Amino acid sequence: MEFKPAKFCPGCGYPIALMLLAKAIEKAGLSKKAVIGLDIGCALLAWDHLPINTFQTHHGRVTSTMLGFKRAKPDSFCVAVTGDGGAYAIGLQNLLHAAKRDEPVFVLVINNTVYGMTGGQSAPTTLKNQKTDTHPEGNLDEPFFGPELLKNLVAAGAFLARTAVNEPKQMQEFFERAIAAQKAGHFSLLEILSFCPTNWRTRGAETIAYLESLKQAFKTGEV
Amino acid sequence: MISNNRQFVTGAEAAVQGALDAGAEMMYGYPITPATEVFTIWIKKGQKYLQTEDEIAAGFGVCGAVIAGQKAFTCSAGPGHILMQDAISMAEGMRLPFVAVIGQRGGPSSGTVIYSQQEVILSCFGGNGEGHRLVYSPSNLDELYRLTALAFHEAWQYKFPAIVLTDGYLLKTKGILDETKAEPAKAHPLINEETFRHWRNIYNFEEELRDEVLKMENDFAAAAKEAARAEEVQTDDVEILLVAHGIVGAAAKEAVDILRGQGIKVGLFRPITLRPLAKEKLDKAAAKAKKIIVIESSLGQLARLVRDQLAPEISTPFDYLQKPAVGIEVEEIVNFVYGI
Numbered sequence: 001m002e003f004k005p006a007k008f009c010p011g012c013g014y015p016i017a018l019m020l021l022a023k024a025i026e027k028a029g030l031s032k033k034a035v036i037g038l039d040i041g042c043a044l045l046a047w048d049h050l051p052i053n054t055f056q057t058h059h060g061r062v063t064s065t066m067l068g069f070k071r072a073k074p075d076s077f078c079v080a081v082t083g084d085g086g087a088y089a090i091g092l093q094n095l096l097h098a099a100k101r102d103e104p105v106f107v108l109v110i111n112n113t114v115y116g117m118t119g120g121q122s123a124p125t126t127l128k129n130q131k132t133d134t135h136p137e138g139n140l141d142e143p144f145f146g147p148e149l150l151k152n153l154v155a156a157g158a159f160l161a162r163t164a165v166n167e168p169k170q171m172q173e174f175f176e177r178a179i180a181a182q183k184a185g186h187f188s189l190l191e192i193l194s195f196c197p198t199n200w201r202t203r204g205a206e207t208i209a210y211l212e213s214l215k216q217a218f219k220t221g222e223v
Numbered sequence: 224m225i226s227n228n229r230q231f232v233t234g235a236e237a238a239v240q241g242a243l244d245a246g247a248e249m250m251y252g253y254p255i256t257p258a259t260e261v262f263t264i265w266i267k268k269g270q271k272y273l274q275t276e277d278e279i280a281a282g283f284g285v286c287g288a289v290i291a292g293q294k295a296f297t298c299s300a301g302p303g304h305i306l307m308q309d310a311i312s313m314a315e316g317m318r319l320p321f322v323a324v325i326g327q328r329g330g331p332s333s334g335t336v337i338y339s340q341q342e343v344i345l346s347c348f349g350g351n352g353e354g355h356r357l358v359y360s361p362s363n364l365d366e367l368y369r370l371t372a373l374a375f376h377e378a379w380q381y382k383f384p385a386i387v388l389t390d391g392y393l394l395k396t397k398g399i400l401d402e403t404k405a406e407p408a409k410a411h412p413l414i415n416e417e418t419f420r421h422w423r424n425i426y427n428f429e430e431e432l433r434d435e436v437l438k439m440e441n442d443f444a445a446a447a448k449e450a451a452r453a454e455e456v457q458t459d460d461v462e463i464l465l466v467a468h469g470i471v472g473a474a475a476k477e478a479v480d481i482l483r484g485q486g487i488k489v490g491l492f493r494p495i496t497l498r499p500l501a502k503e504k505l506d507k508a509a510a511k512a513k514k515i516i517v518i519e520s521s522l523g524q525l526a527r528l529v530r531d532q533l534a535p536e537i538s539t540p541f542d543y544l545q546k547p548a549v550g551i552e553v554e555e556i557v558n559f560v561y562g563i
């Protein structure tokens with residue numbers, strides 16, 4: 001499997017998650033059937049990264065676009081890759097209803113707790129007191145727990161989970177679960193806690209330590 | 224070829240029949256007067272559909288479906304049409320064969336639901352691009368049927384979003400639909416399993432996007448040769464040229480008959496497509512006339528398109544009959560022409 005050079009910042013979590021996603025897709029024999037839609041956010045940088053059909057959409061709109069594709073081509077494997085802002089702020093309404101209707105698409109949310117692409121403003125996932133460009137004195141409210149919120153909405157058979165980019169084994173397992181859910185005709189959402197050293201203003205070990213600290217607030221595992 | 228004999232239908236039924244005869248397979252929608260019936264009639268006919276949570280989801284559902292090669296469409300109006308422009312803008316940028324039937328509402332805001340020609344600029348230029356859309360303006364039931372079918376054909380042929388721009392009056396009108404015989408449109412997946420397509424709508428360099436937009440403009444101009452349509456009535460010896468579209472265009476056509484009966488050399492240029500506009504025909508008729516009167520249920524949205532497209536050397540003076548958000552009767556047009 002060939003990957004074109006990624007355009008992500010050095011140390012970014014996105015390419016790690018995407019590489020494992022592509023491997024899981026290949027392992028499932030779905031490389032040709034898979035279609036990846038990208039939300040606008042740092043996800044858009046993956047437009048020519050993977051040996052899989054890929055296209056960019058609009059910010060917040062990838063879930064709606066991919067369910068349109070999936071309904072038109074039910075034998076495809078549809079992945080909507082989005083940031084936490086795209087999923088839980090501007091695209092939340094569409095995400096909730098896609099989940100409620102049990103649309104058989106796989107929503108992959110990269111949670112870096114900020115708006116990465118636009119330079120580090122607060123996201124719905126920003127922790128209380130976390131400093132961002134839009135909350136220089138610290139964010140005022142508690143973060144948003146996407147998979148937990150959806151839990152009340154989804155049908156039996158849907159798959160909801162959270163993991164982190166430094167947990168390759170769990171990521172791999174959850175990708176397989178998401179693929180299985182879609183094969184069985186169900187919605188799935190996997191949130192991956194991911195490095196954004198650029199906007200966290202961290203380096204090396206600090207970045208990993210920060211990601212680890214996020215796991216206190218955002219519990220990993222199946223939801 | 225599908226051929227039905229004369230039927231007594233509403234405009235909404237005519238539009239649905241046009242979509243069906245063009246081979247439409249799927250509809251995404253969110254209810255809003257006066258477009259709702261297009262959606263509910265489609266559903267009652269047992270067709271595939273999804274009622275979404277808003278017009279944004281409906282629009283992007285159509286985008287995803289057409290990328291997969293399905294002839295999908297939607298309908299909306301006024302405030303819903305505004306939300307839908309998010310998806311139409313993506314469709315324009317990625318050259319997606321997006322089809323929408325729009326029932327104009329009087330605006331701004333939620334306004335009214337019967338007469339209006341106030342979504343002309345929104346349909347033609349409602350994005351952060353250059354207005355590369357096909358916008359059809361039917362004047363009667365028969366045209367509503369034919370242009371809805373044509374919208375599918377031309378959206379898929381030229382890969383521009385296509386809007387059938389109508390109103391509550393025409394959608395609710397009941398009348399005879401003459402024999403319907405639209406052919407199914409040809410569609411194909413824009414992404415397939417054999418070629419890995421990597422497809423963007425965001426560009427790294429300004430120059431890349433400039434080149435892309437200029438290519439679109441070229442393609443749009445090439446499409447216009449066939450796709451720009453207008454009806455001309457009595458323009459050979461025209462002295463007073465009326466310009467009107469949609470149901471106002473139908474009233475203007477009747478007014479021409481009455482005024483001609485009284486020896487006044489009136490003619491009509493009725494754009495059937497607002498984008499692209501049939502520029503050459505317009506120039507020819509306008510150059511002959513001593514006066515151009517643009518008539519519309521808006522404060523000059525059509526007038527803006529016409530003045531913008533008219534060849535700069537044509538100096539025929541303009542006059543306007545503009546009634547935002549209300550209908551325009553034949554007699555008003557006749558009296559207006561008498562008045563000048």
Ligand SMILES: Cc1ncc(C[n+]2csc(CCOP(=O)(O)OP(=O)(O)O)c2C)c(N)n1
Pocket residue numbers: 040041042043058059082083084085086087110112114115116117118123
């Ligand atoms: C409709 C719209 N509003 C705003 C933007 C600007 N914008 C681009 S990316 C982005 C935020 C991205 O944050 P997130 O979804 O968390 O993705 P990340 O970049 O962090 O991966 C915003 C606000 C846009 N492209 N479109």
Ligand code: SF4
Pocket residue numbers: 007008009011012013014042112116117195196197198199
């Ligand atoms: S800004 Fe953050 S999320 Fe975006 S590419 Fe850079 S490191 Fe990755």
Ligand SMILES: [Mg+2]
Pocket residue numbers: 041083084085110111112113114115116123
């Ligand atoms: Mg983010």
